[in-house]
Amino acid sequence: MVEAPQTEEGWFALHDFRSIDWDAWRDAPERERRRAIEEGKSFLRHREQVTDANEGDSGLFSVLGHKADLLFVHFRPSLDDLSAIERRFEDTALAAFTERTTSYVSVTEVSGYVSDEYFADPESVDEGLRSYIEGKLTPDIPDDEYVCFYPMSKRRGEEYNWYDLSFSDRADLMADHGEVGKEYAGKIKQVIASSVGLDDHEWGVTLFGSDPTDIKDIVYEMRFDPASSRYGEFGDFYIGRRFPPADLGAFLTG
Numbered sequence: 001m002v003e004a005p006q007t008e009e010g011w012f013a014l015h016d017f018r019s020i021d022w023d024a025w026r027d028a029p030e031r032e033r034r035r036a037i038e039e040g041k042s043f044l045r046h047r048e049q050v051t052d053a054n055e056g057d058s059g060l061f062s063v064l065g066h067k068a069d070l071l072f073v074h075f076r077p078s079l080d081d082l083s084a085i086e087r088r089f090e091d092t093a094l095a096a097f098t099e100r101t102t103s104y105v106s107v108t109e110v111s112g113y114v115s116d117e118y119f120a121d122p123e124s125v126d127e128g129l130r131s132y133i134e135g136k137l138t139p140d141i142p143d144d145e146y147v148c149f150y151p152m153s154k155r156r157g158e159e160y161n162w163y164d165l166s167f168s169d170r171a172d173l174m175a176d177h178g179e180v181g182k183e184y185a186g187k188i189k190q191v192i193a194s195s196v197g198l199d200d201h202e203w204g205v206t207l208f209g210s211d212p213t214d215i216k217d218i219v220y221e222m223r224f225d226p227a228s229s230r231y232g233e234f235g236d237f238y239i240g241r242r243f244p245p246a247d248l249g250a251f252l253t254g
């Protein structure tokens with residue numbers, strides 16, 4: 001029987017993309033707009049505060065280009081938590097001025113490629129590796145200004161089919177991929193979350209960095225690495241800038 005690599009799952013992720021209905025916003029009475037800003041800020045402040053409780057993390061980003069205006073990123077222990085957040089947002093006066101352009105649901109994952117020993121016996125690996133793995137499963141949203149999100153899958157073509165490769169071939173390819181990634185240590189933080197059975201592609205990739213050129217460079221460099229050049233298939237790309245909830249009014253009123 002073919003065996004899929006072992007995986008361990010952590011927090012679930014919701015990437016919630018919204019566009020602002022600018023016409024409705026401009027036409028709305030001043031007090032409606034003020035209420036939307038206040039309720040939007042309060043929603044975001046409460047979502048961001050969970051970080052202290054170690055129950056997840058949330059962040060707000062403004063999205064460049066036509067695909068969306070805002071991106072809410074939420075990491076939470078369960079899908080129920082994410083569902084509650086979606087409903088809570090709909091209760092705010094801000095929601096009436098937004099439309100959802102797209103969204104993405106996934107779950108953070110560490111797979112057997114990261115460490116065989118960990119899956120054989122999590123206690124057997126050293127503290128450093130264990131906390132590295134835990135960090136991947138319960139990610140923080142870093143303070144870096146820029147975020148990039150895109151969904152991707154591994155190719156299942158006639159010539160190149162990722163899922164037909166042996167574990168050791170896949171592990172070698174992922175090790176080389178990891179080597180490319182390590183060159184960006186300190187510049188890029190990535191959250192790789194599986195969306196198999198949850199959304200349209202196989203993973204959601206979220207990259208954080210303080211220089212947008214580093215984001216462009218890592219994606220570009222990986223395009224030449226076989227794990228991506230032969231086996232990567234990509235969805236739409238989004239680029240955004242972090243901003244604190246307190247700046248929501250400034251963002252909306254320009």
Ligand code: 76R
Nearest residue numbers: 111113114174178181182190192203205219222223228232
């Ligand atoms: O976790 C580890 O360090 C082990 C090596 C590693 C694995 C197993 C690793 C390292 N990744 C792994 C798994 Mn990754 N990663 C991506 C993308 O745009 C593209 O071409 C690809 C999008 C980026 C930018 C990135 C960054 N990685 C995966 C998987 C799951 C594969 C599977 O299970 O079949 C995907 C889809 C994926 C995609 N990766 C790294 C990085 C970086 C920066 C690293 C270096 C390690 C680190 O800094 O944590």
